[in-house]
Amino acid sequence: MSFIELKNVCKEYANTNKKAVTDFNLKIDEKEFIAFVGPSGCGKSTTLRMIAGFEEITSGELYIDGKKMNEVAPRDRGISMVFQNYALYPHMTVEKNISYGLKNMKVPSKEIKKKVDWAIDILGLSEYRYRKPKNLSGGQRQRVALGRAIVKDQKVFLMDEPLSNLDAKLRVSMRNEISKLHRNLGSTTIYVTHDQVEAMTMADRIVIMKDGVVQQIGKPMDLYEHPVNKFVAGFIGSPQMNFYNVKVDGNKITFADGNSISVNEEISDKLKNRKEVILGIRGEDIKFDPQNIDVFKENRQKAVIENTEIMGNENNLYFEFGGTSSVARVSKYEVAGVGEEVEFVFVPHRIHFFDIATEEAISI
Ligand code: ADP
Numbered sequence: 001m002s003f004i005e006l007k008n009v010c011k012e013y014a015n016t017n018k019k020a021v022t023d024f025n026l027k028i029d030e031k032e033f034i035a036f037v038g039p040s041g042c043g044k045s046t047t048l049r050m051i052a053g054f055e056e057i058t059s060g061e062l063y064i065d066g067k068k069m070n071e072v073a074p075r076d077r078g079i080s081m082v083f084q085n086y087a088l089y090p091h092m093t094v095e096k097n098i099s100y101g102l103k104n105m106k107v108p109s110k111e112i113k114k115k116v117d118w119a120i121d122i123l124g125l126s127e128y129r130y131r132k133p134k135n136l137s138g139g140q141r142q143r144v145a146l147g148r149a150i151v152k153d154q155k156v157f158l159m160d161e162p163l164s165n166l167d168a169k170l171r172v173s174m175r176n177e178i179s180k181l182h183r184n185l186g187s188t189t190i191y192v193t194h195d196q197v198e199a200m201t202m203a204d205r206i207v208i209m210k211d212g213v214v215q216q217i218g219k220p221m222d223l224y225e226h227p228v229n230k231f232v233a234g235f236i237g238s239p240q241m242n243f244y245n246v247k248v249d250g251n252k253i254t255f256a257d258g259n260s261i262s263v264n265e266e267i268s269d270k271l272k273n274r275k276e277v278i279l280g281i282r283g284e285d286i287k288f289d290p291q292n293i294d295v296f297k298e299n300r301q302k303a304v305i306e307n308t309e310i311m312g313n314e315n316n317l318y319f320e321f322g323g324t325s326s327v328a329r330v331s332k333y334e335v336a337g338v339g340e341e342v343e344f345v346f347v348p349h350r351i352h353f354f355d356i357a358t359e360e361a362i363s364i
Pocket of ligand 1: 014016020039041043
């Protein structure tokens with residue numbers, strides 16, 4: 001039996017004539033770490049808030065640990081939640097902020113001390129125990145907010161963009177801390193983020209949404225390697241997958257600028273009866289090195305580098321190809337200067353194809 005289950009959950013806010021969430025179906029196992037990801041306004045927070053009980057479920061059913069939760073008050077659902085605005089009590093110390101909720105729950109004071117000591121220790125907050133929030137950094141405040149949530153000892157942990165107020169470096173280290181915390185506590189976690197990197201790096205499974213509708217549910221690499229549509233392909237991965245509208249004629253694929261490549265029989269067979277498709281290729285599957293160019297030489301292309309991004313560990317090369325601004329991701333040893341003409345190939349078996357009208361992936 002799954003630990004949390006959403007069955008055809010819908011949300012329509014009053015005074016709107018559009019569903020914010022449509023037929024959300026998901027089964028979550030105990031101890032799983034699930035990320036809801038998608039662009040702003042796609043319904044992630046609404047879904048999380050329905051699970052928490054802060055938002056009424058318009059239709060459909062929610063089960064936690066086998067019990068129907070639709071009508072159950074938030075405090076009786078066995079969840080604790082961390083928000084983007086962690087709203088610590090400014091006049092209380094770290095210790096008091098963490099213990100406050102337990103006092104409200106009438107937990108015996110000995111027990112409170114034990115739990116607070118544990119949380120302060122696990123979150124590395126010992127030296128800040130008696131400080132107030134205004135004397136803490138953003139990351140430390142976020143850890144206090146996490147502490148407040150973990151001492152409640154709930155089985156379900158809900159997090160709504162908990163890292164979005166932090167700077168980039170801190171986000172990376174907090175990502176790590178939350179993952180470790182999840183492994184230590186083993187609580188079933190749902191984590192809302194608009195940042196695909198957070199979803200990819202932290203989650204056991206990702207639920208990707210668009211306009212209130214779940215697009216795909218899967219392990220991070222499943223979504224990366226086998227996106228079900230162009231939206232998922234474009235949302236997951238950075239830099240974004242390159243997309244080209246191309247013409248198909250037998251085994252010949254022609255780009256908008258007249259350049260063409262040939263595909264093998266297996267692929268041309270899957271594309272038969274189609275005149276036009278969307279071709280997608282990730283930046284790292286465009287190759288500039290002599291070996292790859294030699295292996296796939298019949299599909300060799302040329303372009304002029306228009307811009308480069310030197311990242312240190314790797315480089316992004318921008319160039320115009322196929323009538324579209326394209327980007328390739330190459331190793332730090334492959335530096336090409338702006339204005340330089342380069343040769344490259346698309347690795348044929350790494351190419352994705354999508355239906356021109358529905359944008360759904362064509363399985364190859
Ligand atoms: P996300 O968390 O993915 O950014 P939300 O769940 O906050 O998206 O919002 C989903 C949709 O519901 C959006 O179109 C948003 O404008 C709408 N929405 C959110 N809250 C309310 C509300 N209280 N009343 C009316 N519409 C709302």
